[in-house]
Amino acid sequence: MTFEWLNEEEIFRGRAFAVKKVKVRLPDGRETTYDYIKHSGAVTIVPVDDQNRILFVNQYRMGVKGMLxxxxxxxLEEGEDPAICAAREIREETGFAAKEVTKLGEFFLAPGYSSEFMHVFLMTGLYPAPLKQDDDEFLEVEAISVEKVWEMIHSNQIHDGKTLACLLLAMKQLKNAA
Structure with missing residues (x-):
């Protein structure tokens, strides 16, 4: 099947993404228009401390009008190496750096309308190394035992899709995985 992009028009450009209208020729020859988000990509970190706890951040999210x-x-910054971005982000968001970094995998976050590609890293051997948080971030760090995290997953207490996907990718590496 062939989908041919005929043209695209940028509707909006923000800090992390652009919104575009894309005209596409479908395999049967008809033409239609899609909304498309062009995203520079992102990283997610599974930080595990020496007590076998995963560090989470609680933060306000516009899409749910509340804390998540x-x-x-x-x-990612344009052209940035995902491992470098992950090393910076863990320090900004949790105040820790990691001695060991393992790439767990990668996936598209919402391919029905976005190009956002997520790179996932397991980070262990954590030690204090804070960086200043972004000006618009107000984060609360919470350390939760791996055992408790699996209970929370099975009782529908974790609602962020990327977090659920990344924990699945990390399952083999985490002690006490259920």
């Missing part, structure tokens, strides 16, 4: 518990994450 998530794994630390951040947007």
């Amino acid at each position: 518990m998530e794994l630390p994450a951040g947007t």
